[in-house]
Amino acid sequence: MKKGKRRQAHIQTKHVIAQIAMLVVALILLAPILWMFSTSLKPNDQILTAAPNWMPHPISFEHFHKLFTQAEDFPVARWLFNSAFISTTVTLLALAFTSMAAYAFSRLHFKGRDVLFMAVIATMMIPSQITLIPSFLIVQKLGWFNSYQGLIVPGLAGAFGVFLLRQFFLGIPVELEEAAFMDGAGPAVIYWRVVLPLAKPALAALAIFTFIGAWNDFVWPLIITNDISMRTLPVGIMIFQGRYVTEYGATMATAAVCSVPTIIAFLIFQKRITEGIAMTGIKG
Amino acid sequence: MNKSQWRTAAMFLMPYGVVFGIFVLLPVLYGFYISLHKWHILAPKPEFIGLRNYKLVLSDDLFRIAFARTAFYVAMVVPLGNALSLLLAVGLNQNYRGTTFYKVAFYLPVVMSVSVIAILWRWLYSAEFGIINHYLSQIASLGHQIAPAISPAALKPQWLNSPATAMPAIALMSIWWGAGGNMLIYFAGLKNVPRELLEAAEIDGAGPWRRFWTVSWPLLRPTTLFCLVMSVIASFQVFGQTYILTGGGPYYSTLTIILYMYQQGFGLYQLGYAAAVGYLLFGTLLICTLIQFKLLAVKQ
């Protein structure tokens, strides 16, 4: 009995130490991001100080103010709309397309299925820089240069989503679908009524991956648009990130503006993400 | 083979298949076609030269340097990054109070774009004004008080400006950036370890350490394989970090394969040569992935 108590206390101490360690690790991982926000809120004369000052005092919005007023002709609101619209559309369409493909790869039987699937997966190993110029030429041939289609459609072709969802669908018990089949449901109905509702967590995870990826994309939106009104927010904002700019306050304000939307998107979806991945049961 | 199912499959595959065909398959094939040509981007048309680009790349000592530097980066990022991800996942799996906070804190770097993290870390790595060197110098002066032999200015790495530290600095940044992604996957893997097995091991007197290595770790093997394969692929393709922070310098110390390819393709507009570099990397990754599957895959 006594021994058990001591052991209990021992375990307690261990847990306390582990929790402290975790807190420290979490703070270290968060520190760069906090430092970014802190620097962006400081007036210039507080930035290059000898001892780092984590709390700006006084808080100054001058860098943000400059960022948005320096560009009087620049349609920041339009860029924000473009980014939100493009990322949302890419996310929704990619979920639809990849989930359908993943359903075919995991549930339907047809000749050459596995070979086709492996070919799709293998394209993940091809550096995207190789396909940049060919894709550019194709978009131009289609007459999609400088258009929303050109910004959206190529973003729907990623193989990661197919891989992720296929793994997830494989983990869903077939019995559920067999019951629906007995009731006379065809594959389309099963996909829509049975598989998709069960896959909600995985779809949420893929949604956030896709949204973040589309929001943060830089090279493609830059080369495929010419009109200033067709720019996305990261591309438009990065214009102020000049080569010779050594003003860290302004730079960090730029960085903060670019990351706040994805941080918000993540906070909204974060609960569903872990559920999503926890249920994929990824198998090698 | 059921004919109607083939048709259904075609229907399900069509939307993705069309996009994939036009924006992945076609560019990939076209890229390979370009790699067989000598083509300056402003030249009217490509000139067919067969496999000559591949021969040139393989005999280019700068390509070999880029390959070695990338391998160095992969050798740092893949093991250390996965170890950190696994550690974070194990921590998260303890279900301590504040799990949501930890989840957010661990994952938040992943949501930021490479341009943002690059300019952020340039500020952190600044040798004179950066916060990292500030805390290092505090550690050094603490050391100086204990042992006067230690110079208070001893701990002041030049990070991105020195060939010795530039690549490790970029690796450190990338580990920070990417750890959260794999953490979630390891976390999911740990969640799938049946509780009964862990409880049975506890009754047999196994401590947490032994429980992890004898029960969880073997069951995590598919997850580990997935994470390793994905991170090897991703880190061999490292580009944005070196492009923005160092441009490959100082003295080629951070020249990575994709950066080299990009410089050839866009800096010098030798499109065929650049495509050949890309396809050699693709071949390497294919072999790497197959080896990993051979070594780690479990027969199910």
Added chain:
Amino acid sequence: MNRRGVLILFAAALAFTLCGCAQKKISRANSVIQLEFWNGFSGPDGTTMERIVREFNAKHPNIRVRMQIIPWGTYYDKATLGLAFGGAPDVFVVHADRLPEYADRLVLYDMGELIETGGLDESDFMPRPWNAGAWNGKHYAIPLDCHPIGLYYNTELFKKVGIVDEAGRAKPPTNLEEFLDAAHKLTIDTNGDGRPDQWGYVFTWFRTNYYTYLSQFGGDLLTSDGRESALNSDAAKRSLNLMREIIYQRHVAPGPEGQDAWIGFLTGKVGMALEGIYMLSSLEGQKNLKFAGAPCPVFGDKPGAWANSHMLVMPAKIDPAKRDAAWLFIKYLSDNSLAWAKGGQVPVRKSILNSSEFSSLSVQYEFSKQLPYINYMPSSISLNQALPFFDAAVEAVLCNMKSADDALSEADRRIDEVMNRQ
């Protein structure tokens, strides 16, 4: 979100996409000539250029110039894609050292006829920048400015250590001896930790610094025909060794520091730096900094200073209806380059250089004294291929990894290799 919600969003997304392209076609229908103007002025210079463009638009109601800034880092990729496959702007800026690549591929508009008939007086231009617009006997570009490197020095620090003339003003060095002496006096360990925290001099951008040293010793990066490396020369070795000596033997400059080097000067911790005139605006933004500009000291056998120009060009395939408007705009920019110079550039029009308004811009005026002997990088279609190796050689030596001999002969070999691969 329920499934109906998803469906509605899909529909909305598709509708938006279709609207987006319909909208584009309407805006075409009006008689004002639209000119697309691209440049990479992503710093304060962009604001200056924006103002000039606005003035032009106000004065020319039938022309509307739409300016787009694309940061230099990605600018050339985008411009080249446009020139190769369509989507190029009507007027754009190309650096003098990148011009031959484009001119040689015949993607730029030959301005010869326009120059002859279009009312731009060639004799008013400084010859060096003017000639940078020529390739294979044709004229493809009008220089907007010249941006040489020059000496920035901290007048307050100079006075503190007594480097002054008879009137008590800070006195910039003009030759190597004075330079080393000043740098030595300015290098101070103020907190006594065994390493200086104030430096006499600092190497900021290696490329422009080394090219200045190299030119002053009579060397160059490529041979005069632009087809081979010229780095395996005595001048190249002597000049690079001098740079190394300044760090490792004289101890008057820190080792490579990247961006910190310039911040050091900005924050008053460095006495001297060689930087481009375009850095002026970042210095002027620094409230407590007292600084001045001067021509580069003579380190070698003759005076010299790296320089480059922003050149105004049109694509070869320019719409004939837009050509005259574009030419009018280019002329306007050149005629009004005093406003541009105020933002931190040296103009290339003699009438502006000799005006009293220009001589009142003290730093620009000091830097412009170098115009008779400035050094442009070699005019060659392969320059861009050689530069990475040039940079790497300087890095290797200044990071103390290789001797100047080894680094230069390596760069020499690589440059020749990549040029032969063409």
